[in-house]
Amino acid sequence: MIKVAFYDTKPYDRQSFERFGTTRGVQFKYLEAKLCEDTAELARGCDAVCVFVNDTVNAAVIDRLYALGVRLIALRSAGYNNVDVQHAFGKIHVVHVPAYSPYAVAEHAMALLLTSVRRIHKAYNRTREFNFSLNGLTGFDFHGKTAGVIGTGKIGRIFIDICRGFGMNVIAYDPFPVPDSGIEYVEPDELYSRSDIISLHCPLTGSTRHMIGAEAISKMKKGVVIVNTSRGALIDAEALLDGIKARKIGAACLDVYEEEADVFFEDRSGHILDDELLSRLISMPNVIVTSHQAFLTEEALGNIAETTVNNILSCFENDGACDNELCYRCGSIEKCKKSRKEKCF
Numbered sequence: 567m568i569k570v571a572f573y574d575t576k577p578y579d580r581q582s583f584e585r586f587g588t589t590r591g592v593q594f595k596y597l598e599a600k601l602c603e604d605t606a607e608l609a610r611g612c613d614a615v616c617v618f619v620n621d622t623v624n625a626a627v628i629d630r631l632y633a634l635g636v637r638l639i640a641l642r643s644a645g646y647n648n649v650d651v652q653h654a655f656g657k658i659h660v661v662h663v664p665a666y667s668p669y670a671v672a673e674h675a676m677a678l679l680l681t682s683v684r685r686i687h688k689a690y691n692r693t694r695e696f697n698f699s700l701n702g703l704t705g706f707d708f709h710g711k712t713a714g715v716i717g718t719g720k721i722g723r724i725f726i727d728i729c730r731g732f733g734m735n736v737i738a739y740d741p742f743p744v745p746d747s748g749i750e751y752v753e754p755d756e757l758y759s760r761s762d763i764i765s766l767h768c769p770l771t772g773s774t775r776h777m778i779g780a781e782a783i784s785k786m787k788k789g790v791v792i793v794n795t796s797r798g799a800l801i802d803a804e805a806l807l808d809g810i811k812a813r814k815i816g817a818a819c820l821d822v823y824e825e826e827a828d829v830f831f832e833d834r835s836g837h838i839l840d841d842e843l844l845s846r847l848i849s850m851p852n853v854i855v856t857s858h859q860a861f862l863t864e865e866a867l868g869n870i871a872e873t874t875v876n877n878i879l880s881c882f883e884n885d886g887a888c889d890n891e892l893c894y895r896c897g898s899i900e901k902c903k904k905s906r907k908e909k910c911f
């Protein structure tokens with residue numbers, strides 16, 4: 567049996583992982599705690615840890631896990647900005663789930679957008695109290711509007727198809743444009759100045775952190791609607807709030823938030839929220855926040871569990887490359903051994 571410490575467990579994780587894990591020789595130790603320096607010790611006796619987006623896997627945590635004999639970090643997410651992959655290199659292998667349902671995320675982005683622009687959240691609350699007034703619920707047609715998509719990977723491209731289904735014009739920015747895709751690529755400044763809706767679908771990296779800040783916002787159209795289902799820190803939340811207060815930003819739909827790690831995924835009702843910026847954003851009539859929910863579909867949960875179990879088995883039972891292994895050299899044909907069908911190190 568391969569023993570895996572499963573951090574930040576939620577009931578829906580447990581259901582899907584039990585289905586795929588136990589029968590195939592992987593035993594999960596379910597922990598409610600998030601992984602951090604204080605909780606790394608809970609992985610004692612385990613061969614691997616399984617982590618999600620708000621677990622902290624920095625150099626200190628990696629060293630502690632390595633000392634405990636842990637040899638694999640299995641992310642059950644696509645994004646891996648919370649893992650110091652460079653520090654893990656040579657010590658602990660890192661695997662992720664590159665795609666589990668890009669549809670889930672793209673569809674959630676559109677759900678947020680429609681809810682916001684057509685004021686569905688407000689109408690829902692009104693009619694529950696038999697308030698059938700339409701005042702203040704005026705939206706706008708998507709047809710003929712311009713959607714600016716930042717990042718045209720798996721999720722971004724599905725979001726583009728959905729937008730086109732509504733009759734929107736789509737423009738996009740990606741440093742690595744998809745050849746022959748029929749997508750109109752433009753530089754960020756042009757995207758900001760032409761888009762009625764801007765949706766973020768790129769990863770969080772050193773260069774994309776706060777890409778939507780005061781300067782970018784100043785170049786946008788008045789009334790622009792910003793959608794972020796990628797990573798919170800792509801947006802400078804202070805600048806976003808300023809843009810909303812200045813009536814420059816028409817609406818914001820946020821499934822992610824820079825400081826979400828201490829807040830999201832838990833029931834905080836009945837508590838006083840210490841994060842004043844988040845409180846202020848949530849209190850705005852034109853901001854919708856969901857709690858990093860975009861991935862949460864039956865299909866995605868099943869795919870995450872199945873791929874994670876396959877990743878774990880392939881790392882422990884196979885001498886060759888695990889397709890979903892990550893290292894800081896991946897992508898560099900000469901340096902990363904994975905390109906020669908071996909493990910990254």
Ligand code: NAI
Pocket residue numbers: 644645664665668671716717718719720721722739740741742767768769770773774795796797821822858859860861862
């Ligand atoms: P992907 O890797 O298929 O696509 C990412 C795209 O972003 C690539 O085409 C890449 O060239 C592009 N990119 C890189 N740097 C960029 C930059 N500076 N500006 C614009 N584009 C840039 O990734 P995928 O699967 O489409 O996921 C996108 C993001 O969605 C992930 O990085 C993750 O952060 C987020 N995500 C959020 C989820 C949620 O539940 N809210 C669930 C899954 C992913």
